[in-house]
Each structure stands twice: as C-alpha cells, then as structure tokens.
Amino acid sequence: MMLLASLLTEPIGVSHYMVVGAVLFTCGVICMATKRNALGVLMGIELVLNGANVNLVALGSPYLRGSEGSLGLDGQLMAMFVIVLAAAEAAVALAIALNFYNSLGSIDIDRADDLKG
Amino acid sequence: MTPESLLPLLLGIAWLLPLASFAMLWIGFSLPFLAGKRPGYGVQKGAAYIAIGAIGSSFVLSLISLIIWLAYHPIAADAHGHAGSIAYSGDFYSWISIGDLHLTIGYYIDALTVAMFTVVTLISTCVHVYSMGYMHEELHDVTDHEVATHGGEFLHRAGRYHRFYQYLSLFSFSMLGLLIAGSLGMVFMFWELVGICSYFLIGFYFERRSASNAANKAFIVNRVGDFGMLIGLMALWSSLGTLQFGDTPAEQGMFSKLRPAAHHHELAPAAMVGESATHESPAHEMANESAHADSEESSEGQPGYLLLFVGGVGIFCGCVGKSAQFPLHTWLPDAMEGPTPVSALVHSATMVAAGVYLVGRCYPIFVPEALLVIATVGAITLFLAATVAITAYDIKRVLAFSTISQLGYMMLALGLGGWLAGLFHLVTHAFFKSLLFLCSGSVIHAVHTNDMRQMGGLRHKMPWTAYTMLVGCLAIIGAGFPMWGWGLSGYFSKDSIIEQAWSFSIASPSPTYSLLLWLPLISAAITACYMFRLWYMTFTGEPANIEKYEHAHESPRSMVAPLVLLATLAVVAGWSIPFTGGLSLPAVLEQARPAGTLETTSGHWLTGLTIPDEHMSHAPEIKEPAGWAAFGCALGGLLLATMTYVWRWLRAEEVQDSFAPIHRLLSNGWWFDQIYDWMFVKTALLKSKFFAGIDRYVIDPLANGIARTLTVLAKLLDRVVDRGAVDGSLNGLASQTWNLGNSLHRLQTGRLRQYVLFLVLGTLGLFVAASLCWKYALAG
Numbered sequence: 001m002m003l004l005a006s007l008l009t010e011p012i013g014v015s016h017y018m019v020v021g022a023v024l025f026t027c028g029v030i031c032m033a034t035k036r037n038a039l040g041v042l043m044g045i046e047l048v049l050n051g052a053n054v055n056l057v058a059l060g061s062p063y064l065r066g067s068e069g070s071l072g073l074d075g076q077l078m079a080m081f082v083i084v085l086a087a088a089e090a091a092v093a094l095a096i097a098l099n100f101y102n103s104l105g106s107i108d109i110d111r112a113d114d115l116k117g
Numbered sequence: 118m119t120p121e122s123l124l125p126l127l128l129g130i131a132w133l134l135p136l137a138s139f140a141m142l143w144i145g146f147s148l149p150f151l152a153g154k155r156p157g158y159g160v161q162k163g164a165a166y167i168a169i170g171a172i173g174s175s176f177v178l179s180l181i182s183l184i185i186w187l188a189y190h191p192i193a194a195d196a197h198g199h200a201g202s203i204a205y206s207g208d209f210y211s212w213i214s215i216g217d218l219h220l221t222i223g224y225y226i227d228a229l230t231v232a233m234f235t236v237v238t239l240i241s242t243c244v245h246v247y248s249m250g251y252m253h254e255e256l257h258d259v260t261d262h263e264v265a266t267h268g269g270e271f272l273h274r275a276g277r278y279h280r281f282y283q284y285l286s287l288f289s290f291s292m293l294g295l296l297i298a299g300s301l302g303m304v305f306m307f308w309e310l311v312g313i314c315s316y317f318l319i320g321f322y323f324e325r326r327s328a329s330n331a332a333n334k335a336f337i338v339n340r341v342g343d344f345g346m347l348i349g350l351m352a353l354w355s356s357l358g359t360l361q362f363g364d365t366p367a368e369q370g371m372f373s374k375l376r377p378a379a380h381h382h383e384l385a386p387a388a389m390v391g392e393s394a395t396h397e398s399p400a401h402e403m404a405n406e407s408a409h410a411d412s413e414e415s416s417e418g419q420p421g422y423l424l425l426f427v428g429g430v431g432i433f434c435g436c437v438g439k440s441a442q443f444p445l446h447t448w449l450p451d452a453m454e455g456p457t458p459v460s461a462l463v464h465s466a467t468m469v470a471a472g473v474y475l476v477g478r479c480y481p482i483f484v485p486e487a488l489l490v491i492a493t494v495g496a497i498t499l500f501l502a503a504t505v506a507i508t509a510y511d512i513k514r515v516l517a518f519s520t521i522s523q524l525g526y527m528m529l530a531l532g533l534g535g536w537l538a539g540l541f542h543l544v545t546h547a548f549f550k551s552l553l554f555l556c557s558g559s560v561i562h563a564v565h566t567n568d569m570r571q572m573g574g575l576r577h578k579m580p581w582t583a584y585t586m587l588v589g590c591l592a593i594i595g596a597g598f599p600m601w602g603w604g605l606s607g608y609f610s611k612d613s614i615i616e617q618a619w620s621f622s623i624a625s626p627s628p629t630y631s632l633l634l635w636l637p638l639i640s641a642a643i644t645a646c647y648m649f650r651l652w653y654m655t656f657t658g659e660p661a662n663i664e665k666y667e668h669a670h671e672s673p674r675s676m677v678a679p680l681v682l683l684a685t686l687a688v689v690a691g692w693s694i695p696f697t698g699g700l701s702l703p704a705v706l707e708q709a710r711p712a713g714t715l716e717t718t719s720g721h722w723l724t725g726l727t728i729p730d731e732h733m734s735h736a737p738e739i740k741e742p743a744g745w746a747a748f749g750c751a752l753g754g755l756l757l758a759t760m761t762y763v764w765r766w767l768r769a770e771e772v773q774d775s776f777a778p779i780h781r782l783l784s785n786g787w788w789f790d791q792i793y794d795w796m797f798v799k800t801a802l803l804k805s806k807f808f809a810g811i812d813r814y815v816i817d818p819l820a821n822g823i824a825r826t827l828t829v830l831a832k833l834l835d836r837v838v839d840r841g842a843v844d845g846s847l848n849g850l851a852s853q854t855w856n857l858g859n860s861l862h863r864l865q866t867g868r869l870r871q872y873v874l875f876l877v878l879g880t881l882g883l884f885v886a887a888s889l890c891w892k893y894a895l896a897g
Contacts, residue, residue, distance in 0.1 A: 032873045041869065109869045116867030 014065055017058030025051030038097045038107040042090060049086045053079040120189045121205050124182055125224050128234055129209060131178035132297050135290035138171030139283055146279035155275060161256060164279035168286045169245045175293070176238035179231070183705075186231045192697075192704045202227050202709045206299050206363030206370065217358055223299025225362040229540065229709035232702070233296050233474060236544050239686075240466040240551045241289045243679035245282070247555050248458040250676035251562055252281055264324045272324050281321060281456070288314035292467040296474065301350055301360035301371075301432075304475060308346075308435065312339050315468045319455040331451035338448040342438020349431020353482070356424050362478070372481045372711060375425070382713025384484060386421030422484060422721055429487030432479050433494075440472025440524045443498040447789050449521055453513040453567075457558030460513060464520045465551035470543055473527045477540045480531070481711040485720040485728050492532025492621075492633055499525025500636045501787055503643040507650065508784040511567045512557045515651050518786075519593065520550055522640060526614050529637060534728040535617030536714055541703050542610035545690045549592035549607060552683035556586035559676055560655060563669040564662075569654040571665055576656035578669040581677045583656040585684040590652050592687040594645040594751045599744035609691030609703070611641070612744050613734070619743040620734035624717070624727040638750050645754025653762035 007015060028047030035041050058064055060075015101107050142164050149155070190203055204227035213220040255276040264272035291310035298304040313336075320332030353371065354360050361370040376382040436442070441449035449469070453460055463469065476483075476491065483491070499522045506518035523546050530539035559582040560575060561567055576583035588605070595611035597604015604612075615637060622634040660666035671677070693701030717733070720726030734740065761767045773780045782788065866872075 029873065029877050033870050033877070036870075112869065113867030116865055 014058050017064065018055055021051045021054035021058065023051070024048075024054060027051075036108050036110050038093075038100060038109050041109060042093050042097070045093075046086060046090070049082055053082050056082070120185055123185060124205060124226050124231070125207065125209070127178045127182045127185070128226060128230070128297055129224070131175040131182070131234060131238065132290065132293040134171040134175045134178075135168075135286040135293065138168045139286040139290060141167055142279055142283040142286065147283060150275075150279070161276070161278045164282045165245070165249050168282040169242065169249070171286060172238060172242050172245050172289055175289070176235070176242045179234040179238045183231050183235050186228060187700070187705070190228070190708060192700050192708070202711060204363050204709075206361070207365055208299065219359075219368075220302050221300065222303060223361070223365070224297045225299040226297065227709040228705050228707075229474075229477065230296055232544065232705050232709075233470075234293065236547050237289070237292055237296065237466045237470075240547055240683075241285070241292075241462060243551065243555070243683055244458045244462045245285060247461075247558070247676050247679045248281065248285070248456075250673040251458050251558055252278060252456060255281060261322065261324060263322075274324065277321070281318075284314055284317045284321070285459075285462070288318065288462065288467055292471065295471055299362060301353065301362070301479070304478075305346070305350060308343070308439070308471065308475075311439070311468055311471055312336060312343075315452070315463055318459040318463070319452045321455050321459065325454070327451075328454040331448075331454040335448040335452050338445050339438040342435050342445050345431050345434020345437075347431070349428045349434065352424050352428040352431060356421070356428075376481050376711075376713045378712075383716070384425070384481070384713070384718075386425045386484070425482060425484050426487050429479070429483040430490055432482075433476060433487065433491055436472030436476050436528075437494060438472070439475075440469045440528065441498075441521050442472070442494050442524065442528055443501055444789070446498060446502065446521045447786070447793065450514050450517040450786065453511070453517050457513065457554060457561060460517070461551045461554030461558065464517070464554055465547040469520060469524055470547060473524060473531070473539065473543045476528065476531050477536060477543075480536055480714050485718050485726055486722055488532045488534065488728055489720070489723065489726055490532070492529050495525045495528030495530075495532055496633050496636045497525070498522070499529060499640045501525075503640040503647065504783050505786045507643055507647040508780055510569050512560065512569050512572075512651060512655065513554075513567055515569075515647060516550070516553055516557055519553075519644065519648065522644060523550065523593070525640075526611065526637060529633065530614040530617055533617050533621040533633065534714075534718075535614060535731050535734070536710055537703055537706055537731055538610065538613035538617050538734075540706050541691075542607075542614055544702060544706070545592070545606040545610040545687070548683055548690050549589045549605075549687040552680060552687050553586060553589040553593065555676070555680055555683065556582050556589060559672040559680065560586075562672055562676070564665040565668075566662075566665065569651065571662040572655045573658045573661040574656070574666060575660075575669055578666065579671045581671055581680065585680040586656070587652060588684040588687055590648040594648055594755065595641070595747060596751065597748070599741070599748050604691070605688050606686070606690035606692075612747050613703075615641070615747040616734040616740055616743040617729075617731060619746075620729045620736075620739050621727075623739065624729040624733075625725060627725055630726075638746055641747055642750040642754035642757075645751040646758045647754075649755055649758035650762060653758060657763060 004019075007019065010016075024047050028044045028049075028051055031044030031047060032041050033044075035044060056075040056079045058075070060073065060078070097107055100112065104111055145167075146161065146164055204225055206223065206225040208221040208223040210222040211219065212222055255278040257276055259274055259276050261272045261274065266272055288311065291307050291314055294307035295304055295311060298307060316332045316336045319335050320329050322328040323332070350360065357371055357374055359368055359371060359374070361368065362372060363370040364373050375384060375386075377385055438445045449464075452463060455463070502518045502521035502525060506515050506522065509515045509518060523542070527539045527542050527546070530542060559579065560572065563575070563579055563582075564572060566572075592605040592607040595604065595607040597608030597612070599612075615634075618634045618637055622631050690702055693699050693704065715730055715732065717730045718728050720728075734743075757767075761769050761772070785791065
C-alpha cells in the first residue's frame with residue numbers, strides 16, 4: 001500500500017506504466033478465467049498481451065528510464081512482435097471459434113472438455 | 118683287418134639286418150594295410166622272403182664272425198680262462214651324455230656273444246623258414262573258429278602274414294641287440310624291446326580273449342621283474358658310476374672296476390664304496406687308493422658288499438621275469454597262445470634265453486650270497502615246473518613247463534658256480550627245445566588240436582616229425598652212456614649241471630644245501646617221464662581220434678627241413694669236432710668265462726656257503742657218480758613212462774585217482790595263478806571296492822550335500838533378494854508411477870478457464886517462491 005501510495009506523489013515513470021500494465025494484465029486474466037464465451041476469452045487474451053506490451057514499451061523507452069537505463073528499441077520491437085503474433089493468433093482463434101460453433105452450435109468453452117483426463 | 122675292427126662290423130650288420138627287414142615290411146606292407154590298401158596275398162609271400170633273407174644273412178655273417186673268432190683265438194688245450202676272457206668293447210654311437218651319465222649304443226663282443234649270435238640267428242632262421250609253411254593260412258582271409266562275433270558267426274578277418282614276419286624280424290633284432298649290448302643300459306633297452314615283441318607275438322591272435330590276456334600277462338609279469346632290475350641297475354650305477362661291461366679307452370668298465378686285475382680278479386666290493394666317495398670328497402683319488410689298500414684285509418666288511426648283493430639280486434629279478442623263474446613263471450605257459458613257431462623262438466633262443474644270458478654276462482658282479490639266491494630260485498623252479506608238466510595234457514603246455522624246468526636247471530648251474538654248465542645248457546637246450554616246439558607245431562598243424570588225448574599213433578602218418586621229436590626228447594632227458602662218455606647234446610650239458618651240483622654239495626655239506634642236489638636229480642627223472650609220456654601219447658599206441666588221425670599228414674618240406682637240421686644239431690651240439698684240437702661248444706664258451714669266476718669262493722654272511730671252482734666238478738670222483746646218478750634218474754623216468762604208456766602195467770587214470778589231491782594240485786600248476794589271483798587281484802579288487810565305497814558313500818554324499826545346501830541357499834537368495842528386493846523395488850516403482858499417473862489424470866479436466874486459473878496461480882506461486890529464495894540467496 002505504501003508503495004502504491006508513493007506512486008501518486010512521484011512524477012510519471014516506468015512504475016506507473018507498469019501498474020497500468022499490471023491492471024490490464026489482471027483484467028485480462030480475470031476475463032479469461034470467468035468468461036464462458038470464447039470471444040470473451042479472446043478479448044481477455046488481448047488484454048493480457050497488451051498489458052505485457054505496455055510493460056515492454058515502458059521498459060524499453062529512454063524517455064521513461066533515462067538513456068543509461070535504456071534497452072534501446074528492444075522493448076518496442078518485442079511489442080511489435082507481440083502485436084503481430086496477437087493478430088495472427090486472433091485470426092486462428094476466430095477460425096477455431098467458428099469451427100467450434102459449427103460442431104457444437106455454441107461457443108461456450110465449458111463444453112469443450114473432450115480432452116479431459 | 119683285425120678281429121677288433123672286423124667283428125663289430127660284421128656283428129653290427131648282422132644285428133641291424135632284421136631291423137632293416139622290419140622297416141621294409143612296415144613300409145611295404147603294414148603302411149598300405151593301414152591305409153586300407155591291402156597288398157595282394159601273392160605279394161605278401163614276399164614278406165617272408167624279405168625276413169628270411171635278412172635273418173639268413175645275419176646267420177651267415179654270425180657264422181663268419183665265429184670262424185674269424187676261432188681263427189684268431191684258437192682253442193688252447195689248457196686255456197682254462199685263468200687269464201680272463203678276451204673281449205672287444207667300444208661304442209657304435211654315443212647317444213646321451215649328461216654329466217657322468219654316458220648312454221651309448223656300444224658293443225661287448227666275446228666268445229659268448231659270437232656263439233650266441235650264431236645260435237640265435239640259426240634258430241631264428243629255422244623258425245622263419247618253418248613259419249612259411251605253418252602260417253600259410255594267414256595268406257588268405259582267415260575265419261577264426263575260436264572267436265564268435267555278436268552275430269553268432271565266426272570272426273572273419275584279413276590274413277596277417279606280413280605282420281607275423283614283421284614282428285619276428287623285430288624280435289630277432291631285439292634279441293641280437295641284447296646280445297651285442299655293451300652296457301647294462303643298452304641291455305635294458307633291448308630287454309624291453311624283446312618284451313614288447315613277445316607281447317605282439319603272443320597276442321598275435323588278439324581277437325581271441327585268451328591270447329590278448331596271455332600277452333598282457335606276459336607283459337605285466339615281466340614288468341614286476343623289471344622293477345627289481347631297475348633297482349639293481351640304480352644300485353650299480355650310483356655306486357660304480359658306469360654300466361659299461363668292458364673297458365673302453367674313455368672309461369673303465371664295471372667288470373674291471375669290481376674285479377681289478379691288481380687283485381687277481383677277486384671281487385672287490387670296496388670299489389663300490391670308492392666310487393660313491395668320489396661324489397662326496399674332492400680327494401677321491403686318495404680315498405680310492407686307500408679303499409683299494411684296505412680291500413686286502415677288509416674288503417668284505419664294506420657296505421659295498423651289501424650294494425653288490427642288491428645290484429646282483431636286482432638284476433637277477435629281471436632275469437626271473439624274462440626267464441620265467443619261480444615265482445614269476447606263470448606267464449610262460451599262457452604264452453602258448455601265440456603261434457607255435459613263436460613259442461619255439463620265445464622258448465629257446467630269444468625271450469627266456471635273455472634272462473639266463475644276462476646272468477651269465479653279469480656273472481662277475483654276483484657275490485656268493487646272490488649266487489645262492491639264484492641257485493635256490495632255479496632249484497625251486499625246476500622241480501615245480503617238472504611236476505606240473507607231468508600232469509598237463511596240452512602238448513604245448515607240457516613243453517612250456519619243460520622249458521621253465523630247464524631254465525631252472527640253467528639258473529641252478531649258474532648259481533652253484535657252474536658258469537659254463539649253465540650257458541652250455543642254454544645253447545644245447547635252444548636246439549632241442551626249438552626242435553621240440555617245431556615238432557609239436559607240426560603235429561598241431563596236422564591234427565588241429567593241442568590235446569594229447571586226441572592224438573596217438575601218429576608216427577605212421579608223420580614219421581619225420583615223430584622221429585625228429587624222439588631225438589629232441591632223448592636230447593632233453595640227457596640220453597647218453599656214461600661209460601663211454603658219449604651221448605646227445607643234452608647229455609653233456611645236463612651232466613655238467615648235475616656234476617656241479619654234486620661238487621657243490623661236497624663243498625658245502627649241509628642238509629639244506631643238499632636239496633640243491635636232490636631236487637635236480639629227482640626232476641631229471643620226472644623230465645624223462647613227462648617227455649616220453651608226451652611222445653608215447655602222441656606218436657604210439659592206437660589212434661585216439663580216428664577222424665583226426667585220418668586227416669593227419671606229414672608237414673610240407675619248408676617245415677620238415679628245419680626239423681631235420683635242428684635234430685642234427687640237437688644230437689651233435691655237445692660233441693667236440695675231431696681233428697681240430699678239441700674244438701667244441703664248451704671250449705668256445707670257456708673262452709668267454711669272466712675273469713676271476715673260476716675260484717672257489719665262500720660266502721661272507723653265510724660262512725658255510727662255498728661256491729666251488731667249476732673245474733673241480735671234472736674230477737673223476739665227482740664226475741662218475743654224478744653221471745651215473747643222472748643216467749639212473751633219466752632211465753628210471755623213461756622206464757616209468759614206458760611202463761605206463763607202452764606196456765600198460767600201470768594205468769595212468771588209476772594212478773591219477775589214487776593220488777587225486779596231488780594230481781589236482783599239479784594239474785593246476787600248484788595253484789599259482791589262483792594264489793596270485795587271490796593275493797593280488799582279489800585284494801586289489803577288495804581295496805578298490807573299499808575306496809569305491811568311500812567314494813560312493815562318503816565323498817558323494819558330501820558333495821551332494823554341499824550341492825543341495827547351495828541350491829537351497831540360491832533359492833532363498835532368489836526369493837528374497839531377486840524377487841523381493843530387486844524385482845519388488847522395480848515393480849513398486851512402476852506401480853507407484855502408474856498410481857501417480859492415475860491420480861494425476863484427474864487434473865486434466867479439459868476446462869480452459871480452470872487451466873487459466875491454474876496458470877496464474879502457478880505463476881504466482883513460482884514468483885513468490887522465487888522471490889523468497891532470491892531474497893534469501895542474496896542475503897546468504
């Protein structure tokens with residue numbers, strides 16, 4: 001709490017972005033864990049990925065950490081990769097969801113337990 | 118050329134010719150035979166010609182040697198051997214030389230060697246020629262009616278003509294080698310060769326069980342004697358350092374060491390001690406000299422005397438085996454299983470003669486007590502064998518026991534100091550015994566049986582055989598006229614033995630020693646009795662078996678010719694040749710008399726024992742009564758046989774019945790075979806049974822027990838360790854893994870949301886754990 005409280009008094013820095021990222025991440029996770037709709041789960045995944053992207057960009061930015069602590073453009077590049085992969089993943093996941101719907105007539109993922117042990 | 122270089126050459130060639138014949142027959146006949154290519158039977162006849170050619174040439178060479186010998190060493194009227202014998206010795210070939218041990222193929226040639234060479238090659242030639250007729254059956258395939266095969270038929274086998282001649286050649290070679298041998302080591306080598314040849318020949322019909330048993334028996338019994346001989350050889354070699362008979366340029370021989378010329382050829386047992394001292398003391402020269410100096414006063418008190426006794430008796434042991442003396446005589450009757458010509462050769466000139474010859478050859482080394490042993494054994498043998506011969510019905514067994522008996526006479530004569538008498542009898546006996554055997558072979562050839570009860574009246578059918586055999590019988594009983602001093606060969610040699618025994622009983626007057634006179638006299642009567650019993654039963658009277666009588670016929674010329682030759686020799690061998698200045702067989706042998714053996718000697722341990730000088734037996738007061746006694750005994754035996762078998766005053770069966778126990782004792786050969794069976798065979802079997810019992814009931818259970826315990830232990834280990842520990846742990850691990858898998862599969866719910874939750878919780882958990890560990894790691 002003391003840590004979070006001290007954030008309010010400090011100028012905007014990496015920590016703030018990371019808090020935002022963490023919030024996004026947590027929201028995404030909760031969304032994935034609670035949504036029964038497959039598209040909702042996909043949205044949760046997007047949130048998680050973008051939470052991570054925020055962290056990557058924040059950690060990679062020289063404006064936020066100073067040039068000595070910078071990782072150069074690495075963070076941004078990773079974020080670009082993640083975005084690209086997320087797009088591809090979303091396309092694949094949508095295809096899965098369509099097939100899922102075609103076979104079961106619904107996109108409730110709780111019904112997808114054919115692989116249980 | 119001097120005889121010194123000529124004689125070894127001639128006799129050496131005569132000796133090697135039979136070996137060459139043996140080798141030729143082996144390469145030419147036996148090798149192809151082994152390879153399965155049997156030479157044609159026409160070709161096999163060639164084997165006989167090769168062997169006869171070889172032994173015949175040997176005979177010619179020996180005869181030439183004898184003539185050369187006589188030409189260079191004429192018989193002097195009074196050459197009574199006082200100067201010692203003339204002998205040539207040397208080496209053909211040095212075989213082994215290690216330290217003090219020199220084994221050479223050497224020669225020792227004296228009149229005895231030359232005479233024996235002539236006799237042996239002559240008889241061997243006769244036997245070779247005779248065998249051409251006798252063994253002709255072996256030229257074809259033979260059906261042996263005494264051997265039944267498993268199929269119930271008689272054995273049918275290939276003839277072994279060539280093999281017979283091969284063995285005969287080797288036999289002759291061995292005997293000649295024994296005669297020419299220059300040292301006791303070489304004698305022993307050929308001694309064993311003679312033994313193995315007799316083994317081959319006695320076992321010639323080896324498919325017959327009896328024949329192979331007889332061959333084994335001859336061989337094994339001889340080994341017993343040879344064991345004693347080895348002890349004797351060791352005693353002599355270790356103490357004298359040499360086994361050479363004569364002197365060679367390199368070293369002094371046994372004879373001159375034991376009987377140094379400086380001491381008038383008297384036996385010097387100190388020499389034995391002197392030589393053994395050389396191995397201990399560096400100053401052996403001095404020791405030797407002092408020993409020689411001492412020998413004047415106390416030579417017989419030395420331990421050398423005992424060694425000499427042991428050496429002499431040991432060598433005699435070998436002779437007991439070879440010459441079938443008591444108690445090793447049992448092999449000779451069994452040796453009749455060989456073909457009859459072999460019996461003739463074994464019994465006259467080769468095997469059994471070897472023993473007597475060796476005693477004669479080694480005569481200088483015998484101390485009086487050893488001579489007494491020889492005489493005693495000879496006396497027992499001659500009596501024992503004669504009594505057995507009188508009950509035998511097998512014609513060859515009669516002759517076999519007769520041989521044993523006659524060999525006993527020779528040993529007796531040698532033991533009583535009659536060196537010449539013994540060897541003279543050896544030669545004359547060789548002639549008439551081979552004659553008798555060949556005659557019996559001729560009879561067997563005609564009637565195909567050995568049993569005299571199946572014969573009778575055969576003189577009408579085979580006159581040559583009958584009358585030559587009659588000559589042999591007369592010769593062996595010593596027929597002659599003491600008044601005129603005329604007789605057959607056996608008369609001279611046997612009378613000289615009786616004379617020597619008579620002379621001995623005068624020189625050593627003691628009731629025990631007088632047995633050595635009475636036994637030969639009684640046995641002379643028995644000899645006459647059984648020989649004429651044999652002749653009457655075979656050739657006179659009515660034919661006992663008409664069928665066999667009708668079948669009988671005179672033998673072929675190749676068999677009769679040797680008979681006639683041998684019969685002639687059996688008559689004249691004892692005579693001196695007129696117009697040659699007393700040239701006769703004993704005169705020739707006398708030239709070989711070892712130096713110093715013509716003295717009257719007394720025993721050292723047995724002081725009552727006196728071995729008389731042999732010439733003393735020629736004194737008229739001994740010669741005449743002894744001659745008449747021998748004549749009377751022989752005549753008595755002859756009359757007894759005539760009464761029983763011609764005039765039929767006595768019926769043999771009745772006599773047999775009234776003396777049934779004695780007859781049983783005699784016809785079983787004094788139970789010797791049974792005694793040996795009981796003493797040696799049975800005890801050996803008993804012992805082996807005992808040890809087999811230990812094996813079976815102690816060692817086997819022990820081993821089995823150990824094995825069983827080990828099995829149980831192994832099973833236990835298997836169950837506990839292998840099954841329990843090893844298998845169990847592995848199985849346990851497997852089932853644990855299985856259970857784990859089973860329990861873990863419930864986690865696989867297939868619910869995606871749950872998975873996400875787990876992922877998050879897991880990550881968080883990891884994060885917490887890692888940060889905690891991180892913190893502590895940093896702190897540490």
